[in-house]
Amino acid sequence: MKAIGVLTSGGDAPGMNAAIRAVVRSGIYNNIKIMGIQRGYNGLINGDIKEMDLSSVADIIHRGGTMLKTARSEEFRTEEGRKKALNVLKVFGIEGLVVIGGDGSFAGAGMLSEAGIKTIGIPGTIDNDLAYTDYTIGFDTTVNTVLDAISKIRDTSTSHGRASIVEVMGRHCGDIALYAGLAGGAESIIVPEESFEIDEVCKKLIQGRSRGKLHSIIMLSEGVGNAFELGKEIEDVTGIETKVTVLGHIQRGGNPSAFDRILASKMGAYAVELLMKGQSSSVIGMKHNQLMDMDIHEALAVEKKFDKDMYALTKILSI
């Protein structure tokens, strides 16, 4: 293989830069040209591509975001758009492509592989919503960002004797709320995967107060319900002042954690290794602390399982 392209696509995630760096450095180490594609599939369609050298990825391992930029490309969803992309790949002599992104980006990569381009996907999404892998790049950093926010919110909640609802990202996946909630000692965790009773949340608040607790943290995954309406309801039932913090895009940024940098570095190098072996239409994951790879379509068909044991543990530990 003479030339490999690399792009980031979909939502950005801390650690994507470390993955790009690993692809570039291990590619060059193996005498392969690495072409950086800007703004995801849009850059592929428009030929926004530059060869990368060793120093083009210097000083990025610790930075959040993605130096290649990212995008959601409507044009790539069309047959015509993908034809343009395939033509650009041919013109630039790119035989293999590393796509760093989430399930949508992988679906796109699968289509390119059917058209003869060797593709490897690396899971880069803060949501941890890809079922075939235990962890995705960016998730650990986001959990730590949320944890840091919880600590700060807890300080002020305690001073005022308030309850706090902290709304976090994750779309249909409650992992961010679950992991940050367990690590942050949240009293209640509300996620899309599990039904919840408002009475149970209120009962916990009242019980906590009666044993002298001055603060309460309620983790809420986005999309489960309106955080402000929930806060009002809790306040009406319990009489405890309840504030809402929607963490928003702060969860996407920041320096990647050591875990994410290591995960990204291993996955980036493994992607190059797989392409050198001629493998295609695969995605890389981490299962039981071991790097693994799997067919893209099979990986996308794996159903995400919510960690019910961990959820049950949060209930026990927050009595």
Ligand code: ATP
């Ligand atoms: P995140 O989980 O962070 O949202 P993602 O990769 O799932 O990341 P999407 O917006 O779903 O993000 O997908 C990124 C891009 O991949 C889309 O803008 C589109 O160009 C391409 N894509 C998504 N789904 C398909 C599909 N079914 N066929 C072809 N291309 C697709």
